[in-house]
Amino acid sequence: MAAAAVSRFFDSDLWWSFSRSPVAVLSAAVALLCIGGALLAPWIAPQNPFDLATLNLSDAFKPPAWAEEGDTAFPLGSDDQGRDVLSAIMHGARVSLLVGVCAVLFSTLVGVSVGLTAGYLGGTADAVLMRIADIQLTFPSILVALLVDGVVRAALPRETHDQIALFVVIFAIGISNWPQFARTVRGSTLVERNKEYVLAARVIGLSQLRIMLTHVLPNVLGPVLVIATLNLGFAILAEATLSFLGVGVPPTQPSLGTLIRIGNDFLMSGEWWITIFPGVALVAMVLSVNLLGDWLRDALNPRLR
Amino acid sequence: MTAAPPLLEVRNLRVEFPSRRGTLVALHDVSFSIAPGEILGVVGESGAGKSMTGAAIIRLLEPPGRIAGGQILLEGRRIDNLSQDEMRRIRGRRIGAIFQDPLTTLNPLYTVGRQLTETMQTHLDLSGSEARARAIGWLEMVGIPAAAQRIDSYPHEFSGGMRQRVVIALALCAEPRLVVADEPTTALDVSIQAQVIALLKRLAREKNTSMMLVTHDMGVIAETADRVAVMYAGRVVEIGPVREVVKHPHHPYSIGLMNSIPPLDHRVERLAQIDGAMPRLNAVPPGCPYNPRCPKVFDRCIVERPDLLDAGSTRAACWLYDPAEPPHV
Amino acid sequence: MFAFVLSRLLQAVPVMLVVALISFAMFAYVGDPVSIMLGQDFTEAQRDALVRDLGLDQPFFVQFARFVGNAIQGEFGLSYRLSRPVAELIAERAPATLELASCAAAIALFVGVPMGVFTGLYRQSWLSRFFLTFSLIGVSLPTFLIGILLILIFSVWLGWLPSFGRGDTVQIGSWSTGFLTGSGLKALVLPAITLGLFQLTLIMRLVRAEMLEVLRTDYIKFARARGLADRSVNFGHALKNTLVPVITIAGLQFGSIIAFAIVTETVFQWPGMGLLFIQSVGAADIPVMAAYLLLIALVFVTINLVVDLLYYAVDPRLRADRGASARGT
Numbered sequence: 001m002a003a004a005a006v007s008r009f010f011d012s013d014l015w016w017s018f019s020r021s022p023v024a025v026l027s028a029a030v031a032l033l034c035i036g037g038a039l040l041a042p043w044i045a046p047q048n049p050f051d052l053a054t055l056n057l058s059d060a061f062k063p064p065a066w067a068e069e070g071d072t073a074f075p076l077g078s079d080d081q082g083r084d085v086l087s088a089i090m091h092g093a094r095v096s097l098l099v100g101v102c103a104v105l106f107s108t109l110v111g112v113s114v115g116l117t118a119g120y121l122g123g124t125a126d127a128v129l130m131r132i133a134d135i136q137l138t139f140p141s142i143l144v145a146l147l148v149d150g151v152v153r154a155a156l157p158r159e160t161h162d163q164i165a166l167f168v169v170i171f172a173i174g175i176s177n178w179p180q181f182a183r184t185v186r187g188s189t190l191v192e193r194n195k196e197y198v199l200a201a202r203v204i205g206l207s208q209l210r211i212m213l214t215h216v217l218p219n220v221l222g223p224v225l226v227i228a229t230l231n232l233g234f235a236i237l238a239e240a241t242l243s244f245l246g247v248g249v250p251p252t253q254p255s256l257g258t259l260i261r262i263g264n265d266f267l268m269s270g271e272w273w274i275t276i277f278p279g280v281a282l283v284a285m286v287l288s289v290n291l292l293g294d295w296l297r298d299a300l301n302p303r304l305r
Numbered sequence: 306m307t308a309a310p311p312l313l314e315v316r317n318l319r320v321e322f323p324s325r326r327g328t329l330v331a332l333h334d335v336s337f338s339i340a341p342g343e344i345l346g347v348v349g350e351s352g353a354g355k356s357m358t359g360a361a362i363i364r365l366l367e368p369p370g371r372i373a374g375g376q377i378l379l380e381g382r383r384i385d386n387l388s389q390d391e392m393r394r395i396r397g398r399r400i401g402a403i404f405q406d407p408l409t410t411l412n413p414l415y416t417v418g419r420q421l422t423e424t425m426q427t428h429l430d431l432s433g434s435e436a437r438a439r440a441i442g443w444l445e446m447v448g449i450p451a452a453a454q455r456i457d458s459y460p461h462e463f464s465g466g467m468r469q470r471v472v473i474a475l476a477l478c479a480e481p482r483l484v485v486a487d488e489p490t491t492a493l494d495v496s497i498q499a500q501v502i503a504l505l506k507r508l509a510r511e512k513n514t515s516m517m518l519v520t521h522d523m524g525v526i527a528e529t530a531d532r533v534a535v536m537y538a539g540r541v542v543e544i545g546p547v548r549e550v551v552k553h554p555h556h557p558y559s560i561g562l563m564n565s566i567p568p569l570d571h572r573v574e575r576l577a578q579i580d581g582a583m584p585r586l587n588a589v590p591p592g593c594p595y596n597p598r599c600p601k602v603f604d605r606c607i608v609e610r611p612d613l614l615d616a617g618s619t620r621a622a623c624w625l626y627d628p629a630e631p632p633h634v
Numbered sequence: 635m636f637a638f639v640l641s642r643l644l645q646a647v648p649v650m651l652v653v654a655l656i657s658f659a660m661f662a663y664v665g666d667p668v669s670i671m672l673g674q675d676f677t678e679a680q681r682d683a684l685v686r687d688l689g690l691d692q693p694f695f696v697q698f699a700r701f702v703g704n705a706i707q708g709e710f711g712l713s714y715r716l717s718r719p720v721a722e723l724i725a726e727r728a729p730a731t732l733e734l735a736s737c738a739a740a741i742a743l744f745v746g747v748p749m750g751v752f753t754g755l756y757r758q759s760w761l762s763r764f765f766l767t768f769s770l771i772g773v774s775l776p777t778f779l780i781g782i783l784l785i786l787i788f789s790v791w792l793g794w795l796p797s798f799g800r801g802d803t804v805q806i807g808s809w810s811t812g813f814l815t816g817s818g819l820k821a822l823v824l825p826a827i828t829l830g831l832f833q834l835t836l837i838m839r840l841v842r843a844e845m846l847e848v849l850r851t852d853y854i855k856f857a858r859a860r861g862l863a864d865r866s867v868n869f870g871h872a873l874k875n876t877l878v879p880v881i882t883i884a885g886l887q888f889g890s891i892i893a894f895a896i897v898t899e900t901v902f903q904w905p906g907m908g909l910l911f912i913q914s915v916g917a918a919d920i921p922v923m924a925a926y927l928l929l930i931a932l933v934f935v936t937i938n939l940v941v942d943l944l945y946y947a948v949d950p951r952l953r954a955d956r957g958a959s960a961r962g963t
Contacts, residue, residue: 151923
């Protein structure tokens, strides 16, 4: 089935439209580069930035390799502890990507469940769920994520919190963004619900849950995919922002945002590369994912073009 | 027609739309004139270039459309080569315009009074209170009841027919010599159409304003116009006094067009229809553009394009009326 | 009008109550306020006394009602971290944030709207293309990176502007302002640009899109056909119609200026409410977080109300609809 799906993909209009859009191809290339670098970091990074034994303080504050005092061993320079910035970025991107993907999956799960339930059941359940979504949507999601993070921090003892900090961040970002999914899925569900195949399934006597999962859900996945892609960029940025503010991932697992925050302390003394390069990596990753998302939206919705 | 010097004269007007796949010629050698106080009807199918002729005269063609040749003369003076700013002074003041859909023609955020006074004050030297008094006068003239109270109403507070009356007032309020009315009744209820047309005709006569009335409704033309121009695929194919064109059309296309209108005085079993469709702009055949559909087509029509020729009471762009041609059946 | 405002206010009440409930739940159930307030050494009797004092032995709704009552009077208890009344802390920090946010909003609005109008009117000019490319970057860069870049360029490399703090402030009553000193104004420049830039690009793109939409409408064409001056068509008729949707989105976006002030204040160590909030999140200082949450909710509800009122003022159609539905019910 998977193989069939793959071959169907390469035959599809989607692939055709992709191969004809230079922006999409370029973004995909950049995104693949970022993701590949991040995933393979432990094997291809020049240095293990967490292995304190390999760090040498005499290597600290080396500027990028092309500068006068640069060292080719540190292509993008080194930080205050003699850590290779490139390696730190690759490992940091790993954390950023992990948090981003998990957060999006979490929002998708919550949003799709709520949207399906609201759209399929209608009535009071619908009204209550959507009202909650509306209220949450009034507030910027970064604020919601901050509050959730703050509350969890307050609720747990410090040591416990540090252990599960990564999950807290994923939860905070995920929960801050489910309403978008819920709204879209609810809209599509309302349309699908009244189609004949759903009525037929109901006549056969299938259970509500089964109808929702096997008949309605597959038909609302297209828009969900688009929102998920567009939200990946947002989630990565949200994580970076939280980590930059010092409330995101723990310092033991630095993400790109953490690197930028740490590097920021050296900005005033002129060691700009420690903070700027992680920033460039972050923007490249987010921008390419966003452009891909835009393209996907246009490709799946020819009407919007 | 009499020999009065024309108010508007259009000579060999050509409008082109440059596009990625080459240049489309939307209007081709369009020539006609309108005498002072005359109402010229312009008819044809959608896409024949009627509205575009009107838009070209007031120089509001949708980009990238542009006038690529010919001349437009207003009171003997060329206006097709004026600067945008000089043209702006002519629009509204010398040539008024009425658009098709009154629901979208009026700015929803301004009162009708404000739209009237700003138009008058742009073109005429009037104080605020004079303009307002005139605006009320115009609303009365176009038949808005309780005009003095309605002047501060917003467009959405009027019905479609009433809004078109406001549009007419707006087109006429700076007292232009010519009005280009582009399908002024098409978007209205049938019951309202006749009233609006009667109003237009009455005002044109009272103010001695000439009018170019673009429509696809032959009934409206027959009732209102003095002369009529029939357009087909961006060309004028026949022009003449309205009675002649309606009763005794000469161009085979006009004949087909008139036969497709149900007569009021007797029943017919089946209305005639013209087979085929008007060619798209990028697929106009060489020779006479009507040749693929023409029942009287002959060799010359396929290679050579006819200009307007004398056909007795009207002028028609058809080789049948070339005195050099032997009579065809 | 009055009924309209009243109905909007009534809609805001449940939102505020829901937020208050969340706020209260945080306050009452997250962490252990009693042990935090007592410190290390205390007796059981002291503890019970404090629980009674705080009313923590009362039923849920009594506690909630008291919380709401206190909140309305601006009473949020003591900060765990700083052991000072929360209201006092916020009042101290509010001027810094409000001055920063209003400057950012002003930049976004007074630069974003003209840029949007310009790019909408002159689509082909190279300046428009430049603005659009610039806006794409503005949308993709996270706020904190913009701040860092500005610091790098204008503070580190060029040394023109300070990179942190508010500079000198002048105390006017309980309000401390940075507007009256040279160093205060200089300190404001980079943070205000950082905070305003994202909103600026958003507003610019929005205005441009709306402008393009409006310029295509019939009423703009008709305004041109009436010979109105370009200035009055573009900046009167077109811009006013553009504003209707722009107001809503811009209004809602200004709420997010407050949210992103947290980030900007962190980058520039700006002593405002955002910095206070982020320090409280780091220290799990629940009373400050709860108060901040309520305050932000209040700001949002107020903004929504203002947006609705502006809408009402700009669009006459809305006035009529509201009036009709109010009469209907």
